[in-house]
Amino acid sequence: MGKPLKESSIALAGNPNAGKTTLFNSLTGARQHVGNYPGVTVEKKEGFLELNGSELHIIDLPGTYSLTAYSEDEVVARNYLAESKPGAVINIVDAANLERNLYLTVQLLELGSPVCIALNMIDTAESMGITIDSRKLSTLMQTPVIPTIARTGKGKKEIIAEAARLEKEHKGQREFTISYGEDLDNVLLKMESLIKENHFMTDLYPPRWVGIKYLENDEQILTKGDGLNDGVSKKLRNIVDKVSRHLESTLDTCPEALIADYRYGYIGSILKQDVIQRKFSPDRLLVSDRIDRVVTNRFIGPLIMLGIIYGLYQFTFSYSEIPVAWFESFFGWLSEFVSGVLPDGLLKSMIVSGVINGVGGVLGFVPLIMFMFFGIAILEDSGYLARVAYMLDRVFSMFGLHGNSVMAFIVSGGIAGGCAVPGVMASRTLKSPREKLATLLTVPFMNCGAKLPIMALLVGAFFGKNKAMMMFIITMISWGGALLTAKLLRSTIISGPSTPFVMELPPYRLPTFKGLIIHTWERTWQYIKKAGTVILGISILLWALMTFPGLPDTDVEKFTQQREVLRSSVAASVLHELDKAANSGSRELSPAATELASRLNVVDSLEGEAALKNSVAGRIGTSLESVSKYAGFDWRTNIALVGGFAAKEVVISTLGTAYSLGEVDPEASSSLGDTLKNAANWSPLVALSLIIFTIFYSPCFVTVIAIVKESGSWKWGAFSMIFNTTLAFTLAVLVYQIGSFTGLLTG
Amino acid sequence: MTVINLRQMKVNQSGQIVAVKVSGELGRRIRDMGMTKGAEIKIQGKAPLYDPVALRIRGFTLSLRNSEADFIDVEVKD
Numbered sequence: 126m127g128k129p130l131k132e133s134s135i136a137l138a139g140n141p142n143a144g145k146t147t148l149f150n151s152l153t154g155a156r157q158h159v160g161n162y163p164g165v166t167v168e169k170k171e172g173f174l175e176l177n178g179s180e181l182h183i184i185d186l187p188g189t190y191s192l193t194a195y196s197e198d199e200v201v202a203r204n205y206l207a208e209s210k211p212g213a214v215i216n217i218v219d220a221a222n223l224e225r226n227l228y229l230t231v232q233l234l235e236l237g238s239p240v241c242i243a244l245n246m247i248d249t250a251e252s253m254g255i256t257i258d259s260r261k262l263s264t265l266m267q268t269p270v271i272p273t274i275a276r277t278g279k280g281k282k283e284i285i286a287e288a289a290r291l292e293k294e295h296k297g298q299r300e301f302t303i304s305y306g307e308d309l310d311n312v313l314l315k316m317e318s319l320i321k322e323n324h325f326m327t328d329l330y331p332p333r334w335v336g337i338k339y340l341e342n343d344e345q346i347l348t349k350g351d352g353l354n355d356g357v358s359k360k361l362r363n364i365v366d367k368v369s370r371h372l373e374s375t376l377d378t379c380p381e382a383l384i385a386d387y388r389y390g391y392i393g394s395i396l397k398q399d400v401i402q403r404k405f406s407p408d409r410l411l412v413s414d415r416i417d418r419v420v421t422n423r424f425i426g427p428l429i430m431l432g433i434i435y436g437l438y439q440f441t442f443s444y445s446e447i448p449v450a451w452f453e454s455f456f457g458w459l460s461e462f463v464s465g466v467l468p469d470g471l472l473k474s475m476i477v478s479g480v481i482n483g484v485g486g487v488l489g490f491v492p493l494i495m496f497m498f499f500g501i502a503i504l505e506d507s508g509y510l511a512r513v514a515y516m517l518d519r520v521f522s523m524f525g526l527h528g529n530s531v532m533a534f535i536v537s538g539g540i541a542g543g544c545a546v547p548g549v550m551a552s553r554t555l556k557s558p559r560e561k562l563a564t565l566l567t568v569p570f571m572n573c574g575a576k577l578p579i580m581a582l583l584v585g586a587f588f589g590k591n592k593a594m595m596m597f598i599i600t601m602i603s604w605g606g607a608l609l610t611a612k613l614l615r616s617t618i619i620s621g622p623s624t625p626f627v628m629e630l631p632p633y634r635l636p637t638f639k640g641l642i643i644h645t646w647e648r649t650w651q652y653i654k655k656a657g658t659v660i661l662g663i664s665i666l667l668w669a670l671m672t673f674p675g676l677p678d679t680d681v682e683k684f685t686q687q688r689e690v691l692r693s694s695v696a697a698s699v700l701h702e703l704d705k706a707a708n709s710g711s712r713e714l715s716p717a718a719t720e721l722a723s724r725l726n727v728v729d730s731l732e733g734e735a736a737l738k739n740s741v742a743g744r745i746g747t748s749l750e751s752v753s754k755y756a757g758f759d760w761r762t763n764i765a766l767v768g769g770f771a772a773k774e775v776v777i778s779t780l781g782t783a784y785s786l787g788e789v790d791p792e793a794s795s796s797l798g799d800t801l802k803n804a805a806n807w808s809p810l811v812a813l814s815l816i817i818f819t820i821f822y823s824p825c826f827v828t829v830i831a832i833v834k835e836s837g838s839w840k841w842g843a844f845s846m847i848f849n850t851t852l853a854f855t856l857a858v859l860v861y862q863i864g865s866f867t868g869l870l871t872g
Numbered sequence: 873m874t875v876i877n878l879r880q881m882k883v884n885q886s887g888q889i890v891a892v893k894v895s896g897e898l899g900r901r902i903r904d905m906g907m908t909k910g911a912e913i914k915i916q917g918k919a920p921l922y923d924p925v926a927l928r929i930r931g932f933t934l935s936l937r938n939s940e941a942d943f944i945d946v947e948v949k950d
Contacts, residue, residue, distance in 0.1 A: 190904050190905060193897075193900055193904070195897045224906065225931075228904065382908075382909075385900075386908045386910075389906060389911070414933070417916070418917070421917060424920075427920055515935050518923070519921040519923045624897075625898045626935070626936055626937045627934065628935050628936070629932060632932075632933075
C-alpha cells in the first residue's frame with residue numbers, strides 16, 4: 126500500500142479516559158488500522174478521514190498523563206510528535222477534570238506541537254455543576270479550544286476543521302514557555318543558548334524543552350545527548366548538578382519536583398482567571414463516589430466482584446458454546462468434504478489432519494475470544510476493571526504482580542475451565558512491563574478448558590471417592606504454583622522494583638456500543654490473522670512430526686492381511702451389508718456385522734498406534750521413556766504429552782489411541798479411565814504425577830504464540846516452553862519418587 | 873494543624889500536601905497526577921485489605937499503595 130506523497134497527518138493526544146478513543150472512532154469509523162510501533166508492544170492505531178476532498182491521516186496516540194521516559198506509551202507518543210511532526214495535534218481534554226488534563230497540554234505545547242484543544246464531555250461537566258469559559262481558556266493559553274461531546278459527535282466537525290486549518294497554515298514549531306521560578310528560569314536561559322549554539326538536537330526538539338528534560342533527569346534524552354555530543358551533554362549535566370545542589374540546600378527540593386509544581390501552578394493561575402465556575406464544592410460526593418461506597422466496600426465489594434467475575438465467565442463460556450459448536454461442525458463438514466473429494470494419500474492427510482484440524486482447532490476459539498473481549502471491554506470501558514485492580518492489588522503485589530493481573534488469571538481458567546490464549550491477551554490491560562511479563566508467563570498454569578477433561582479422567586479413575594475435593598486441590602495447586610513462580614521470576618530474571626500503582630479510578634461510565642464492537646473486533650482480527658500465518662505453519666509441522674516416517678511396508682501389509690483374514694472369516698452377506706452401510710451412513714447393523722466392524726476398528730487403531738509409535742513424535746516419546754520413568758510415565762503417556770503441545774485436548778485422544786481404544790470421545794472418558802485403572806503400570810501415584818505435570822508443563826503452541834506476541838519477543842515464548850516443562854518434570858518426579866519411597870498412593 | 877503521613881490518614885479526612893519526598897519514576901508519577909505541594913486531598917476509601925488507598929484530588933479519584941503514600945506528608949486539621 127503506497128502512501129500519497131503529500132499526506133496531512135493529525136495526531137490525537139490526551140489522558141486515558143478523556144474520550145480519545147471515542148473521538149477517534151467517531152472520526153474514522155471503520156476506516157482504521159491497528160499495528161504496532163516498531164520494537165515495542167504499544168498498539169499503533171491509524172485511520173483515515175476525508176475532508177473537503179483531501180485525505181486526512183489520523184493517528185491515535187496512546188493515552189498518557191504525561192510525556193516522561195518512564196513508560197513505553199509516553200516515549201512512543203513524544204517520539205511520534207517530535208520525529209514525525211504531525212501537521213496538527215488534537216488534544217482531547219476532559220472538561221470535568223480540566224486541571225489534571227491540562228498538565229499534558231502544557232507538555233505538548235512545550236514540545237512545540239501545533240495543538241488545538243477538544244474540550245470534551247462538556248455535558249458531563251455541566252451536570253456536575255462545572256461551567257468552562259472556553260474562549261477565555263483559548264486566549265489565556267494562546268491555543269484554539271473547541272467544546273465537544275465525542276459520544277454524540279457534537280463539535281466533531283469544528284475540531285477537525287480547526288485541526289485542518291492548523292495543518293494548512295503549517296506554522297510548525299511554536300514558542301510556548303511558562304516560568305519555573307527564578308532559579309530554574311535563569312538556568313534554562315543559560316542551557317538554551319548553549320543548546321542553540323551547538324545545534325544540539327534542535328532538529329527534533331525546541332531548545333528549552335531539551336533543557337527541561339535535562340533538569341528532569343530524562344533518561345532517554347540524556348542518553349541521546351551523550352551519544353550525539355558528549356561535550357555539550359556534559360556541560361548541561363554540570364549545570365543541572367549545580368542547580369540541583371542549590372535547590373536541595375535552599376528549598377529542600379529537586380528540579381524535577383519544582384517543574385511539576387510550577388506546571389500545576391501555571392494551570393491553577395489560568396483556571397482562577399474566571400475560566401472555571403463551580404456550582405458545588407469539588408469534594409461533593411458524585412454518583413460515581415456513591416457507587417464506589419458500595420462496590421468497593423470492604424465486605425460487599427469482594428462479593429460483588431466474585432459475582433461479576435462469575436457472570437463474565439458464564440457469559441463467555443456458556444454463550445460462546447453455540448457459535449463454537451457451529452465452527453466445529455463447519456470444520457468437521459469441511460474435513461469430511463475434503464476427505465471425500467481428494468484421493469487417499471499424504472496430501473489428503475496433510476490437508477485434513479494438518480491444515481483443517483490444526484487451523485480449524487485454532488479458529489474454533491474465535492467466538493470464545495470475541496465473547497471474552499466483549500465482556501472485558503465492558504468492564505474496562507465502564508471503569509469497573511480499575512476497581513478490581515484496586516481491590517486485589519494488595520494480594521497480587523505480594524507476589525510481584527499487579528492488581529490488574531487478576532483478569533488474565535481468571536480468563537485463563539483461574540476458576541477452572543478458561544483458556545490461556547485470551548488470558549495471555551488480557552494481560553494487555555497491564556501497563557507495567559515487568560508485572561505484565563510475570564503475568565503472561567504464569568497464567569498458562571491455570572486449568573484451561575482443555576486440561577479439565579484430562580483432570581476429570583484421572584481424578585474420576587483414581588480418586589473417585591473424593592472427586593470434588595481433588596478438583597479443588599488441583600485448582601489450589603495451580604494458583605499456588607502460578608503465584609510462587611511469579612514471585613520467583615520477579616525476584617530473579619524479571620527482577621526490579623514494582624511499577625508504581627498510582628492509578629486513576631475513573632468515574633463510572635456507560636460504554637458506547639460502537640466502542641465495544643470496535644474494541645472486540647480489533648483483538649479478534651489480530652488473532653485470526655495469526656491463525657492464517659504462524660499457526661498454519663506450525664500445524665503442518667506438528668502433523669509431519671506425528672505422521673513421518675510412516676509404517677514400513679511390511680507392517681502395513683501385516684495389518685492389511687489381518688483385515689483380510691477378518692473379512693474372509695464371515696459370510697459374504699455380512700461384508701456386503703457393512704460396505705453398504707459405510708457408503709450410505711446407516712447405523713442399523715446385524716449383530717454379525719457389528720461384531721466385524723468393531724474387530725476391524727481394533728485393527729485400525731492398532732495400526733494407528735504402531736504408526737504413531739514409529740513417527741518422529743512417537744520416537745521422541747519412546748526415547749523419553751528412559752527419563753520420564755522417574756516421573757512414572759511410559760512411552761504412551763509421553764506421546765500423548767508431546768501431542769498435548771499441539772493442543773491439550775489431544776492428550777486424551779492420543780492416550781486413547783495409544784491404549785488401543787480407537788476413537789475416544791472425551792465425553793465418554795469412563796472407558797479409558799477403566800483401562801488406565803486396570804493397566805499394570807498405572808496407580809493413583811502415576812495419575813497424581815501426571816496431573817501435576819499437566820498443570821505445569823509447556824503451554825500449547827497457540828498460547829506460546831500469544832506469549833510471543835504480547836511480550837514482543839520469541840525469547841519469552843521459548844522460555845515458557847523450556848522453563849514450564851522443566852518445572853513440571855521436577856515437580857512430577859518429586860511427587861512420584863516421594864510417593865514410591867513412602868509407599869503412599871502406590872496401591 | 874499537624875503534619876502526618878498520608879498512610880495515617882483516616883477515611884473522609886482531608887488535608888493539604890506539604891511535601892512529596894521521593895524522586896525517580898515513583899516521584900514523577902505521583903506529581904504528574906497532581907500530588908504536588910499545596911494540593912488539597914480527601915481520603916475517599918481504602919481497599920478491602922486497607923491497601924491501596926483512594927483519595928480525591930483536583931476533582932478526580934486517585935489510588936495509590938500505602939508504600940507509595942509513605943513518601944507524602946499532609947497537613948491536617950485536628
